Amino acid sequence: MGYADLRDWLKQVEGFGEVLRLNGADWNLEIGGLCEIIVREAKKSVPAILFDDIRGYPKGTRALFAMLSSVKRLALTVNLPLEYGGMMDFVRAFHEKIRDLQVIPPVTVKQGPVAENVMEGDRIDLYRFPSPFHHEKDGGRYFGTAHVVLTQHPDEGWYNLGTYRCMVHGKDTLGLHITGGKHGRIHRDLYFERGQPMKVVVAAGVDPALYLAAASEIPWSVSEYGYAGALKGEPIAVMTGPYTGFPIPATAEIVVEGECYPGELQDEGPFGEWAGYYANRGLEKVPEPVIHVKRILHRTDPILTCAQPSRPPHEYSFYRSIVRSGLVWDELEKAGVPDVKGVWCHEAGGSRLFTIVSIHQRYAGHARQAGLLASQVHSGAYVGRYVIVVDEDIDPSNTQDVLWALATRSEPERSVEIIRRAWSSSADPALPVDQKLFNSRCIIDACKPYEWKDKFYPVAETSPELRAELLKKWGDKILNGV
Numbered sequence: 363m364g365y366a367d368l369r370d371w372l373k374q375v376e377g378f379g380e381v382l383r384l385n386g387a388d389w390n391l392e393i394g395g396l397c398e399i400i401v402r403e404a405k406k407s408v409p410a411i412l413f414d415d416i417r418g419y420p421k422g423t424r425a426l427f428a429m430l431s432s433v434k435r436l437a438l439t440v441n442l443p444l445e446y447g448g449m450m451d452f453v454r455a456f457h458e459k460i461r462d463l464q465v466i467p468p469v470t471v472k473q474g475p476v477a478e479n480v481m482e483g484d485r486i487d488l489y490r491f492p493s494p495f496h497h498e499k500d501g502g503r504y505f506g507t508a509h510v511v512l513t514q515h516p517d518e519g520w521y522n523l524g525t526y527r528c529m530v531h532g533k534d535t536l537g538l539h540i541t542g543g544k545h546g547r548i549h550r551d552l553y554f555e556r557g558q559p560m561k562v563v564v565a566a567g568v569d570p571a572l573y574l575a576a577a578s579e580i581p582w583s584v585s586e587y588g589y590a591g592a593l594k595g596e597p598i599a600v601m602t603g604p605y606t607g608f609p610i611p612a613t614a615e616i617v618v619e620g621e622c623y624p625g626e627l628q629d630e631g632p633f634g635e636w637a638g639y640y641a642n643r644g645l646e647k648v649p650e651p652v653i654h655v656k657r658i659l660h661r662t663d664p665i666l667t668c669a670q671p672s673r674p675p676h677e678y679s680f681y682r683s684i685v686r687s688g689l690v691w692d693e694l695e696k697a698g699v700p701d702v703k704g705v706w707c708h709e710a711g712g713s714r715l716f717t718i719v720s721i722h723q724r725y726a727g728h729a730r731q732a733g734l735l736a737s738q739v740h741s742g743a744y745v746g747r748y749v750i751v752v753d754e755d756i757d758p759s760n761t762q763d764v765l766w767a768l769a770t771r772s773e774p775e776r777s778v779e780i781i782r783r784a785w786s787s788s789a790d791p792a793l794p795v796d797q798k799l800f801n802s803r804c805i806i807d808a809c810k811p812y813e814w815k816d817k818f819y820p821v822a823e824t825s826p827e828l829r830a831e832l833l834k835k836w837g838d839k840i841l842n843g844v
């Protein structure tokens with residue numbers, strides 16, 4: 363189908379009936395609370411939620427939540443057909459799409475719609491945007507949640523885009539929380555170690571494919587602009603940022619240009635996080651770098667795109683599970699693991715803590731190889747915890763099936779491997795606040811034991827042939843009303 367920018371995307375999503383418009387809500391806790399209820403209570407797929415007439419803001423200044431929380435919206439975003447039989451079918455389609463992805467570099471335009479309005483000097487005011495105060499225990503309003511943060515490698519020159527939360531400290535200052543090992547954090551450390559300031563761009567309401575790419579673990583030095591262009595099948599339009607000189611997304615709703623200074627920290631958070639907790643330091647604030655805003659560009663009637671982490675399944679956990687499953691699957695194949703049949707990064711673990719890989723076991727050691735690698739490839743390495751490897755008759759996205767395999771085919775004494783001192787984060791809720799450096803991984807081989815897999819006990823269930831026959835004869839009588 364294709365779409366030009368967020369507004370065009372939204373129009374198409376409205377066309378297939380997936381936009382819920384809500385007028386008159388308050389940015390202070392109401393928007394966040396409503397969003398959580400809608401996500402939890404949704405009978406079918408979660409709609410994109412567009413808040414307008416937000417208390418204290420002119421009509422037209424909007425906030426958009428749950429952008430990517432349906433298969434159709436995700437498919438539109440990455441330029442795939444909109445309909446699928448089951449979840450794994452869509453994961454497979456996404457995996458096949460990214461298998462041979464060739465990046466499409468951004469195209470530079472002279473000026474994009476984001477430059478319709480410019481704030482400079484005393485006119486800079488972040489409070490002109492309806493940044494939500496998401497949860498009751500949060501420490502402030504968040505401008506940046508479903509956004510991108512652009513930084514440049516100081517020596518190599520390439521740009522990284524990551525989604526790293528930005529809290530509003532004041533009308534021209536934002537907090538910037540980037541956890542260890544993220545590419546933006548490595549950039550930041552490189553500047554600060556040399557005592558140099560770091561220029562930074564924060565953009566909200568960007569092309570949904572660009573947000574998807576920025577929030578995903580794309581390899582080091584690969585441009586998320588190019589990756590997003592490849593997902594869409596057409597280049598992302600950029601223009602030169604007037605303050606930073608960076609290529610900024612030309613069709614974004616809002617672009618903030620600014621600078622962080624080494625040694626300058628301000629208390630940030632707390633903020634409810636993706637694993638479902640205030641895991642950073644509980645309800646304490648934590649000192650983080652500050653972005654001094656030098657210029658803001660924005661479209662007329664801007665849309666602030668937002669994401670709300672909380673106890674999963676939450677507002678964006680669905681899309682994270684699908685995208686990460688595709689990425690891990692892709693990296694497993696590229697690392698040489700044959701015959702991967704499916705990957706599911708479960709929403710309960712915020713798409714990171716609980717990963718299931720299904721394989722057709724080809725050789726002794728295949729299951730261990732798949733499990734160990736799934737826990738360490740780039741898209742699976744950060745704050746992982748459990749990886750379960752199952753046979754191909756198990757649908758990794760079917761929790762009942764997975765638990766059945768775990769309970770019946772694994773044997774703790776032979777099936778479990780532990781990896782120690784792995785890549786963790788302040789967001790890991792299983793670690794005490796003063797020991798957030800490393801975590802461990804548990805790889806569970808829940809496949810039929812390789813040595814006697816062909817003699818493994820027969821499954822006690824009706825054959826597909828008999829089932830089909832019975833359904834043909836009895837289907838109407840037994841399925842109606844059951």
Ligand SMILES: Cc1cc2nc3c(=O)[nH]c(=O)nc-3n(C[C@H](O)[C@H](O)[C@H](O)COP(=O)(O)O)c2cc1C
Pocket residue numbers: 507508522523524525526527528539540541542543544545546547576577578579580669670678
């Ligand atoms: C809604 C949302 C919010 C996120 N917030 C943060 C954050 O505050 N800090 C962080 O380090 N990563 C955060 N992430 C995860 C990163 O965006 C993700 O790890 C991404 O791969 C980082 O980019 P990089 O791989 O270029 O470092 C968030 C992801 C999403 C989807």
